[in-house]
Amino acid sequence: MNFFAVIPSEVEESRGATRGQFHGVRRLRFASLGMTGNRTLTILFSLALGIATVAYAQSDPDFTKANQEYAQGHFKEAISGYEALVRAGQWSANLFYDLGNAYFRTGDFGHAILNYERALALERHHPEATANLQIARDEARALELQQSWPERYLQFASVNQYSIAAAIGFWLAIFAVVVLIFARRRSATVITALIFCLLVCAVSIYAVYTLERGGKGDALAIVTGKDVQARLATADTANSVLALPPGSEVKILSTRGDWIYAALPNTLRGWIPAKDAQQVRL
Amino acid sequence: MSMSRRILVAAFGIIAGAQFAHADSPSVTAVLNSSEASLGETVRLEIRITGVRGADAPEQIMVDGLEIRRTGTSQRIEMNNLNLTSSVVYDYTVLPLRAGRFTIPPQTIRVGNNSLRSPALTLNVADSSGRSSGARSGRDTQAAGANNLVFAELIVPSKTAYVGEIVPVQIRMGFDPRVRPRLIEPPEITGQGFTAQKLQQSAENTETISGRIYEVVTYKTAIAAARAGKFEIGPVKAKAQVVVPRRQSAPRTRPRSPFDLLDQDDPFSDPFFSNPFSQLGERREVEIKSEPVALEVKPLPPNAPPSFSGAIGNFTMTTEAKPKTVQVGDPITVTNTISGRGNFDRVNAPVIEDERGWHKYPPSSKFKQDDEVGLSGTKAFETVLSPNEKKQGLPLLAFSYFDPVKEQYVTLHSEPIPINVEGGAAVASSAGGAPPGSATPATAARATSPAPTANKPQDILYQLTELPTKAESFAPIYTRNVFWVAQVFPLLALIGLAGWKIRRARIDNREAQRVAALQHEATDLMHKLHRNDVSPREYYAEASRVVRVKAALASGNRRIDPNMVDVETAAETFKLNSDSRDRLRRLFEQSDEWQYSGAHNGPGRVSAENRREVLELIENLR
Numbered sequence: 070m071n072f073f074a075v076i077p078s079e080v081e082e083s084r085g086a087t088r089g090q091f092h093g094v095r096r097l098r099f100a101s102l103g104m105t106g107n108r109t110l111t112i113l114f115s116l117a118l119g120i121a122t123v124a125y126a127q128s129d130p131d132f133t134k135a136n137q138e139y140a141q142g143h144f145k146e147a148i149s150g151y152e153a154l155v156r157a158g159q160w161s162a163n164l165f166y167d168l169g170n171a172y173f174r175t176g177d178f179g180h181a182i183l184n185y186e187r188a189l190a191l192e193r194h195h196p197e198a199t200a201n202l203q204i205a206r207d208e209a210r211a212l213e214l215q216q217s218w219p220e221r222y223l224q225f226a227s228v229n230q231y232s233i234a235a236a237i238g239f240w241l242a243i244f245a246v247v248v249l250i251f252a253r254r255r256s257a258t259v260i261t262a263l264i265f266c267l268l269v270c271a272v273s274i275y276a277v278y279t280l281e282r283g284g285k286g287d288a289l290a291i292v293t294g295k296d297v298q299a300r301l302a303t304a305d306t307a308n309s310v311l312a313l314p315p316g317s318e319v320k321i322l323s324t325r326g327d328w329i330y331a332a333l334p335n336t337l338r339g340w341i342p343a344k345d346a347q348q349v350r351l
Numbered sequence: 352m353s354m355s356r357r358i359l360v361a362a363f364g365i366i367a368g369a370q371f372a373h374a375d376s377p378s379v380t381a382v383l384n385s386s387e388a389s390l391g392e393t394v395r396l397e398i399r400i401t402g403v404r405g406a407d408a409p410e411q412i413m414v415d416g417l418e419i420r421r422t423g424t425s426q427r428i429e430m431n432n433l434n435l436t437s438s439v440v441y442d443y444t445v446l447p448l449r450a451g452r453f454t455i456p457p458q459t460i461r462v463g464n465n466s467l468r469s470p471a472l473t474l475n476v477a478d479s480s481g482r483s484s485g486a487r488s489g490r491d492t493q494a495a496g497a498n499n500l501v502f503a504e505l506i507v508p509s510k511t512a513y514v515g516e517i518v519p520v521q522i523r524m525g526f527d528p529r530v531r532p533r534l535i536e537p538p539e540i541t542g543q544g545f546t547a548q549k550l551q552q553s554a555e556n557t558e559t560i561s562g563r564i565y566e567v568v569t570y571k572t573a574i575a576a577a578r579a580g581k582f583e584i585g586p587v588k589a590k591a592q593v594v595v596p597r598r599q600s601a602p603r604t605r606p607r608s609p610f611d612l613l614d615q616d617d618p619f620s621d622p623f624f625s626n627p628f629s630q631l632g633e634r635r636e637v638e639i640k641s642e643p644v645a646l647e648v649k650p651l652p653p654n655a656p657p658s659f660s661g662a663i664g665n666f667t668m669t670t671e672a673k674p675k676t677v678q679v680g681d682p683i684t685v686t687n688t689i690s691g692r693g694n695f696d697r698v699n700a701p702v703i704e705d706e707r708g709w710h711k712y713p714p715s716s717k718f719k720q721d722d723e724v725g726l727s728g729t730k731a732f733e734t735v736l737s738p739n740e741k742k743q744g745l746p747l748l749a750f751s752y753f754d755p756v757k758e759q760y761v762t763l764h765s766e767p768i769p770i771n772v773e774g775g776a777a778v779a780s781s782a783g784g785a786p787p788g789s790a791t792p793a794t795a796a797r798a799t800s801p802a803p804t805a806n807k808p809q810d811i812l813y814q815l816t817e818l819p820t821k822a823e824s825f826a827p828i829y830t831r832n833v834f835w836v837a838q839v840f841p842l843l844a845l846i847g848l849a850g851w852k853i854r855r856a857r858i859d860n861r862e863a864q865r866v867a868a869l870q871h872e873a874t875d876l877m878h879k880l881h882r883n884d885v886s887p888r889e890y891y892a893e894a895s896r897v898v899r900v901k902a903a904l905a906s907g908n909r910r911i912d913p914n915m916v917d918v919e920t921a922a923e924t925f926k927l928n929s930d931s932r933d934r935l936r937r938l939f940e941q942s943d944e945w946q947y948s949g950a951h952n953g954p955g956r957v958s959a960e961n962r963r964e965v966l967e968l969i970e971n972l973r
Binding site for chain 1: 680710712737810811812813814815816817818819822823824825826827828829834837838841844845848849852853855856
């Protein structure tokens with residue numbers, strides 16, 4: 070609320086100078102004309118921050134309204150409200166969590182699990198989403214993708230954390246190399262630090278690759294349709310590979326028309342109608 | 352070999368010999384594979400003499416209007432309950448030459464010194480339109496001749512079956528190798544009321560039938576009747592191309608035997624067959640057709656058990672389950688293996704007799720057949736069961752089938768399998784529950800999800816009413832611009848560090864050069880001071896210069912300019928005592944005197960004593 074806290078005072082100042090006849094940006098321009106450079110910068114910063122705050126503040130009523138619909142048991146209306154926010158790009162873990170709850174209440178476990186997964190994709194340690202996801206999976210008897218052991222062990226940090234660690238390790242290694250080049254004597258400490266930084270960088274890059282390419286990576290999709298069968302070929306009459314309950318995890322390998330080729334929870338692969346599965350990451 | 356074993360073998364031999372001797376009471380039967388035939392259609396006559404190993408049967412049977420020739424002889428030995436039975440079968444091909452009702456008279460078969468008489472048989476031959484009973488066209492004759500060079504045979508071992516029961520069927524197709532046959536349409540079993548599996552070619556060999564060599568291809572398949580009643584299986588039809596000699600241009604004047612294609616007694620006496628390249632042959636397309644076989648199909652008895660899914664045959668069942676210790680809600684993979692012989696396409700997974708407290712997923716199945724047509728094999732079902740409450744054992748599984756030999760339904764039950772289900776009360780099942788059709792095979796990964804326990808909350812958690820001030824992104828940070836822009840800062844720092852280091856290196860380099868130059872100058876001056884031919888003016892100037900250079904070198908980081916060094920600075924730099932300081936002062940004064948007073952009034956050379964004193968002073972400056 071910096072916009073309303075700061076700008077009105079400036080407006081009052083300028084209003085005194087201009088007898089309050091101006092409006093909007095013109096007021097600001099007048100306000101800044103008689104000020105020092107620092108004050109002008111402060112106002113511009115406050116203006117930018119204020120505009121941003123107003124932009125996000127506009128979504129609050131919609132979110133509040135959707136929450137009220139949910140509280141009154143109007144789950145479909147709540148879903149509509151949450152979905153509108155999602156379409157507007159106001160993505161947050163809490164929004165997807167609430168949307169998942171609304172879908173859960175309507176018995177649509179596929180979409181509920183999808184949105185819980187999205188909440189966790191945005192915020193790995195979201196305790197409510199984790200708990201509700203487990204409940205939804207148990208209800209839907211959803212199948213989960215098997216993870217390789219490197220994935221399981223590397224999951225103690227997120228991809229973003231590994232990315233930052235890789236960057237830090239890289240730059241520290243470069244600095245160590247520069248120091249070694251210009252040093253009159255090769256310091257064992259610097260060499261050890263260089264090796265350590267390179268190791269950190271390499272392990273972090275490997276972790277990013279493994280997690281992104283793994284079962285929980287960017288290709289993760291959730292089955293949202295009902296009575297979905299993974300098939301051997303792109304035809305409804307093709308032999309079934311596996312029946313996928315709603316909420317089951319699949320990993321999209323490729324797409325062909327209205328079908329997606331996916332890795333299935335039982336380590337097999339099959340074709341699924343594209344309309345019956347949605348990717349977790351938007 | 353022990354005595355008792357010898358006695359046993361001898362007894363067995365005596366019994367077998369007695370049985371064989373007992374079976375050696377010859378009898379004769381004669382059957383036509385069909386009592387109705389149309390003109391031009393051949394009928395097969397089989398005369399079987401049982402209880403003999405050899406007999407003397409006629410090569411040809413003379414009947415007016417029929418041409419009957421022996422086409423094959425085979426010998427069979429069967430053992431039934433230690434009864435050895437030997438029989439000789441004579442096959443004849445009957446070709447009607449005209450329409451009408453014919454009686455094949457009893458034939459005398461000589462068996463050793465005895466004679467046996469076959470029964471009389473009747474054959475009705477109907478006229479077929481477009482054909483005369485007398486002379487036939489050349490094309491028909493050729494076709495008939497070609498047909499005689501190939502044959503098809505449908506073998507159905509059983510004459511009765513139940514609806515849905517799998518009946519194995521064998522098709523034999525024989526070709527005279529000299530006609531170079533080429534099958535253009537594979538054999539097909541015609542008929543209605545049954546389903547046939549895909550034909551599988553099982554063997555190919557050469558047989559001698561009636562003195563002729565045939566290449567015989569054997570196909571195997573299985574049929575299953577779809578409804579009760581009397582059916583006619585077949586005939587089997589196929590088309591092949593064969594090479595036959597070109598027709599002779601001369602018109603035929605007499606009716607000809609089908610075995611006499613070329614107006615001779617034997618078609619193979621044609622020169623074409625003796626040397627096919629000496630005379631051009633003609634490739635002719637012929638249809639090969641077997642005789643149909645009658646099959647009586649009986650309906651299944653009523654009151655089938657609830658677990659009966661249509662399986663007919665003889666089966667056994669084994670059941671396994673793992674793991675044996677689980678939590679409530681955990682999956683247990685139950686593997687049912689059904690082995691045996693029968694219609695495996697109707698073998699479904701065993702049913703659970705009591706599903707209470709269990710959640711069952713649709714099973715997956717895998718069939719491994721042991722023969723070419725899938726009549727016998729093993730079908731394995733994997734069913735995932737999930738206990739909703741504490742259990743001490745798996746529920747009983749039942750599988751029912753109809754045994755056509757016993758002619759009754761049989762129900763197999765799984766053995767009780769104890770399991771240990773840990774956890775508390777039942778997991779609440781929501782209104783939505785598990786959707787129908789949701790299935791998982793045993794390999795599905797449920798392991799990653801913790802097992803639901805009794806204290807698991809049954810309802811989802813509350814709504815969250817706070818939104819962050821900034822929208823979040825699914826894109827990993829390394830794909831965002833801010834991440835790469837941020838790399839500019841360490842890059843700039845790196846450039847700064849490198850620049851600073853380079854500058855430091857350059858500065859250090861200049862200082863080193865300066866020190867080197869001063870040292871070089873000091874060395875040169877010291878050489879000059881040791882010479883005798885130097886005037887006092889130059890000598891004292893160079894001596895004072897050496898002192899300044901040495902002082903500059905000794906100043907270290909202070910970097911004193913040699914030109915700026917005076918007596919006090921030098922004394923301070925070298926930390927001289929008062930005596931040395933005075934001597935240094937005198938040296939500088941003399942240097943100044945010689946430098947600024949013009950021509951000196953003193954001696955023209957520096958005395959040795961003064962030189963030694965100066966050198967001693969300078970060399971002690973450290």
